[in-house]
Amino acid sequence: MAKKRPSSKHKILAAAVELAHDSGPGSLSLEAVAKRAGISKGGLLYHFPSKAKLMQGLVEAYLKDFEAALDAATNPAKGKGEDLMSAYVRLSLIACDETHPPAAWIFSAMAEDPDFLNPLNEFRRRLLDRLKAHTPDLANVLTVFFVIEGLHSMKLFGANLVSDDERKLIDQNLLAMAQGRKPVIR
Amino acid sequence: MAKKRPSSKHKILAAAVELAHDSGPGSLSLEAVAKRAGISKGGLLYHFPSKAKLMQGLVEAYLKDFEAALDAATNPAKGKGEDLMSAYVRLSLIACDETHPPAAWIFSAMAEDPDFLNPLNEFRRRLLDRLKAHTPDLANVLTVFFVIEGLHSMKLFGANLVSDDERKLIDQNLLAMAQGRKPVIR
């Protein structure tokens, strides 16, 4: 709340995400981000007074987006009221598909200071706890969760290890497991 | 082969791995690595004439270790002649347990240049191909593979998301699936 002028901050964060993705995580300098965002370095430092704050901003924006999507999907007042597990799987798979660029900035943050990613880890922990609470089959939850983590990891490292058909099979299986159905054997 | 004097190179690589782990991936400078290895910067540059070569060395050593372990486990002439899938799962789980430090240097390499990790991705691709060729159930192979990738990822990012019991359950399930048995539901 209380955000009247998101325009510049958003532009900066978007620029950082793009830059990390297509120039490599190593080229995420303040000057380069500023240039990409179309402002000066001084201007960037006005909005994010240190590089650490920029990194925090990236993590927060990333988290906020996913949380908002999850909330929108599962909150009955806002839409379909999908169950948590299905929404989590569906949204995660969307984030892992070919149309979405990987979050390469994560490597920049990690190289800068691993602690920057603590909020991300804590979020994942809370999410896994919620998933466990929502379904009786622990092994099922863990399998689904870690397969998705694996897909994320593959995406992040830019490794395309599966064909389209294999990916479809994985997706179908995960969605089936999320709904408590039998996995597809093919 | 043709390696008569592994001592210094090994010391340097080990120092880099340790340093990335306990001072963070961002502090992997040549000077720092040399100091940790107990040699001078000039001495380091004698063995690895550039930082890029050091990174390549890290990737190669990492790969060589895992390949050697896999080979030793599956080659009947050398030992038990374990089947590929079981050996892969078992060794991967060992690499992911609490006693082994995460390969934090991967983030340094990624920040430097994502291409450094190409050999790693190619190795994974070949491994997955071999696993697919060895078992009839594609969905099973993919599930096992990506759960392990997910565990690796969690380890890498230093997120401890599961309890000891949960981890045991995952391990049992993976080993069971590797042997074509039914997964444990608990």
Next chain:
DNA sequence: TTGACAATACCGTCCAGACGGTACAGTAAA
């Protein structure tokens, strides 16, 4: 209505420090 002031949103410059890498002279063992 106007003049004084202040907050916002930047720009452009400068600097100290870190880093990768080079050069080179010396050394000690095999």
Next chain:
DNA sequence: TTTACTGTACCGTCTGGACGGTATTGTCAA
């Protein structure tokens, strides 16, 4: 004599960040 270093000095580049300045847009008392 070659191999395998050590140690020091140095260079060019990049980077985070501090800082001073500026244009624009309110705000508000006289």
